[in-house]
Amino acid sequence: MSAPTAHRARSETQVDDGVDWFRLCALGGLAVMTATWVAVLYDLTITLGGSIPLLLLVTGSIALAAVLSRLISERVAAVLTVGLLVVSYGSYILSTPNGLELLLQAWDKIIADSISLLTGLTVLRLKEAHLWVLGFAPAPAFFSWYLAFRRRYVLSAVVGGLAFLVLVLTGDAATAFSGGWIQRGMLFGATLGGIAMIGFGELERHGGSVLQADVLVVLFTLMLIGSAIQLPFTGTALRLVEGGPTTVEGSLTSSPGETTIQGSIELSPEVRFTVTADDPQYWRVGVYDRFTGGSWLRTGQAGAYGGQLESPPGETETVSQLVRMHDRTNVMPAANQPVRVEGQVREYTQVTSHGSLQSTVTFQPNDTYRVISEVPNADEATLQSAGTDYPAAVRQVYLADDKQPDFSNAFESRTQEIVDEAGAENPYETAVAIEDWLEENREYSLDVNRPNGNVAESFLFEMEQGYCVYYATTMTMMLRSQGIPARYVVGYTPGQQVDENQWVVRGLDSHAWVEVYFPDVGWVKFDPTPGGPRSDTEVASIEDARQSDDGQVDVGGSEDQPLTTTTAIPTNRLTDNGSDANRTFRDPDLPGVGSDNLGGPIDGTGSTPGPTVGEPNGGGPGGFSEEQQRYAAFGLVAMVGLAAGAHRAGATRAVRRAAKLRWQGTRREPDTDVERAVERLELVLERQYGPREPNESPSQYVQRLSMSGVDRRADRVVELHEKAVYGPGVSREEADEAIELVDAMVRSNTPLLRRFAS
Numbered sequence: 001m002s003a004p005t006a007h008r009a010r011s012e013t014q015v016d017d018g019v020d021w022f023r024l025c026a027l028g029g030l031a032v033m034t035a036t037w038v039a040v041l042y043d044l045t046i047t048l049g050g051s052i053p054l055l056l057l058v059t060g061s062i063a064l065a066a067v068l069s070r071l072i073s074e075r076v077a078a079v080l081t082v083g084l085l086v087v088s089y090g091s092y093i094l095s096t097p098n099g100l101e102l103l104l105q106a107w108d109k110i111i112a113d114s115i116s117l118l119t120g121l122t123v124l125r126l127k128e129a130h131l132w133v134l135g136f137a138p139a140p141a142f143f144s145w146y147l148a149f150r151r152r153y154v155l156s157a158v159v160g161g162l163a164f165l166v167l168v169l170t171g172d173a174a175t176a177f178s179g180g181w182i183q184r185g186m187l188f189g190a191t192l193g194g195i196a197m198i199g200f201g202e203l204e205r206h207g208g209s210v211l212q213a214d215v216l217v218v219l220f221t222l223m224l225i226g227s228a229i230q231l232p233f234t235g236t237a238l239r240l241v242e243g244g245p246t247t248v249e250g251s252l253t254s255s256p257g258e259t260t261i262q263g264s265i266e267l268s269p270e271v272r273f274t275v276t277a278d279d280p281q282y283w284r285v286g287v288y289d290r291f292t293g294g295s296w297l298r299t300g301q302a303g304a305y306g307g308q309l310e311s312p313p314g315e316t317e318t319v320s321q322l323v324r325m326h327d328r329t330n331v332m333p334a335a336n337q338p339v340r341v342e343g344q345v346r347e348y349t350q351v352t353s354h355g356s357l358q359s360t361v362t363f364q365p366n367d368t369y370r371v372i373s374e375v376p377n378a379d380e381a382t383l384q385s386a387g388t389d390y391p392a393a394v395r396q397v398y399l400a401d402d403k404q405p406d407f408s409n410a411f412e413s414r415t416q417e418i419v420d421e422a423g424a425e426n427p428y429e430t431a432v433a434i435e436d437w438l439e440e441n442r443e444y445s446l447d448v449n450r451p452n453g454n455v456a457e458s459f460l461f462e463m464e465q466g467y468c469v470y471y472a473t474t475m476t477m478m479l480r481s482q483g484i485p486a487r488y489v490v491g492y493t494p495g496q497q498v499d500e501n502q503w504v505v506r507g508l509d510s511h512a513w514v515e516v517y518f519p520d521v522g523w524v525k526f527d528p529t530p531g532g533p534r535s536d537t538e539v540a541s542i543e544d545a546r547q548s549d550d551g552q553v554d555v556g557g558s559e560d561q562p563l564t565t566t567t568a569i570p571t572n573r574l575t576d577n578g579s580d581a582n583r584t585f586r587d588p589d590l591p592g593v594g595s596d597n598l599g600g601p602i603d604g605t606g607s608t609p610g611p612t613v614g615e616p617n618g619g620g621p622g623g624f625s626e627e628q629q630r631y632a633a634f635g636l637v638a639m640v641g642l643a644a645g646a647h648r649a650g651a652t653r654a655v656r657r658a659a660k661l662r663w664q665g666t667r668r669e670p671d672t673d674v675e676r677a678v679e680r681l682e683l684v685l686e687r688q689y690g691p692r693e694p695n696e697s698p699s700q701y702v703q704r705l706s707m708s709g710v711d712r713r714a715d716r717v718v719e720l721h722e723k724a725v726y727g728p729g730v731s732r733e734e735a736d737e738a739i740e741l742v743d744a745m746v747r748s749n750t751p752l753l754r755r756f757a758s
Helices: 003-011 021-048 051-068 074-095 099-105 107-117 129-136 138-149 153-169 172-176 181-206 214-228 248-253 344-348 380-384 392-398 409-422 427-441 455-461 468-481 531-547 626-649 651-662 670-689 698-708 713-726 732-748 751-756
Strands: 258-260 271-277 283-288 295-297 316-325 329-331 338-342 349-351 357-363 368-376 486-492 496-499 502-506 510-518 522-526
Touching: 021 051, 021 129, 021 138, 021 153, 021 172, 021 181, 051 129, 051 138, 074 129, 074 138, 129 138, 138 153, 153 172, 153 181, 258 283, 338 344, 344 349, 344 357, 368 522, 380 427, 409 427, 409 455, 409 468, 427 468, 427 510, 427 522, 455 468, 468 486, 468 510, 651 670, 670 698, 670 713, 670 732, 698 713, 713 732
Parallel strands: none
Antiparallel strands: 258 295, 271 316, 271 502, 283 486, 316 368, 329 357, 338 368, 349 357, 486 510, 496 502, 510 522
């Protein structure tokens, strides 16, 4: 298209006042795309803090892009963008513990952490996540809008798409868009925004018209298909309907870095492991410090076990534990606080930033490992006098952020009322008061509806019953509202005692509780879940399984022993039964541990994933399920997109030409049939010799090609054509002759039909 033509076509998209609607639509598409990934970051700041600074940074970046788009070149803008990213990421690293050392000496760790972030590690698990969010936003906002202002729409879409892709890979986009039709519409809007920007932008640049809308249809289809693909290395897929674990155990231990609070849930009576130990303990699996309102996250990364771990600061009791697995799992239950791992398993052990253990391999049935723990055993008087001189590292991680607390003023006030009513005068008495209040004022039940919004606030103000997850979550946040460091812990209760020093632990023993920090003592367990109702529920589940002849519910004579699940252990003391700290256990062995086990399942809970209780799974309109309706809609869009793509690529034109070449059509008047035959003849000759010139008659065309050895049957066809058009006309027999000659030439020039050519 010439410049004047392009200008004329472009002017057709404008009204008399000079408004370029194609350009406005393109910029509007970018606005929608930007709003989508900024909404994900904004959702993160609701938990982390910094919502207003985020919006100001994005707005300022766009304004700066508008100004600089007229002043600096694209190369300078690209360098400026890279500089923004480097400075932002460097500032984030410097803000973390040992940040300067990492920046100067440990680039391998920085790269490893970046890879982890892009393979499913949510931003919320970063130590200084709010700084990461504020540092991430300006660069893509600036560069995408800078390119759009300079009419580089495709590159602008790439930059905006990369920003959104990063948040998809971390799993945060899926979390932000996991509920509500408005949020799902925003996700769909990102696709439409990208289409609008590229489509309308390219139409504006090249002077296109609305008749070229098939380009937009193709783009829409490609982006829709792309957005539906689940990358194999992402932690969370972008799905409109999410399933969840159906057992307490699955909801607590299915993800080592995050545990989501579910609604109604079940118990699994199957045996998971046995423990030979000096004392009954709560077998801790995971510790979580960051509350999002509906889930718990573990910030920081796990590192390789390097030997003796740090002991609690106060007086402790040494507890040796030999754990024998009875199911596939990679969790490593151990009493608080593990300080030493013995045997071959050390090679596969990792330690989280909160001091709990996890395995890099999947344990098989009969695998064993041994852990030595130092359990705080301070008495009540010591805990009452511990004071509030908390270490800076504890305050930073386990206390609420004053700028963005995880609770409302009403939540804090109600907690203060409960504490005042109990007459608590120190952190220990405050913890006991909250623990007692929850036990006495909320009923234990597995059949609950998960509330919308903040679970802790709902359990304190609205709900009347719940299970361990709700009790532990609420107590943790109530303690934090009083300035007391607390954290959410998951694992297993002691289980059923079957021998003097042996306990059988089942899936239904999975549990959530609270750990509270006391200066010069360490982390001390509190369990606000009512013990009696929970124990009754567990015993009933085991008895039902036994009556159903479930072969996995008992092991080692456990059916002959009393069901003493969920043993209550006093918070402020541990009974000394004369245990020997130097007791010798056999060396742990790991039969079958090797490269084949490295890719095993990460949960090992034995629970079957399924839809969360309460989610609709019935049929929709016409008896079709929601999933079938989604597939049908997706297939329809894909078919429309394929058709538009075929049209844009010229496939439909090629199909029409092929059909016209090989099919004469219904017989009509002899003269008309001859004209149709000549059109087919031209298609045959065009494939071999090139098209006929605009001012060239069919007979002149064939005569010109005779010098190239054209098929002599073509001479007879154009002779009949001359007679039909310029002469007295042709007979039926002559028309049939022309058709048969062209049919024969078509067969001769079609590879699969050549063998049938006459």
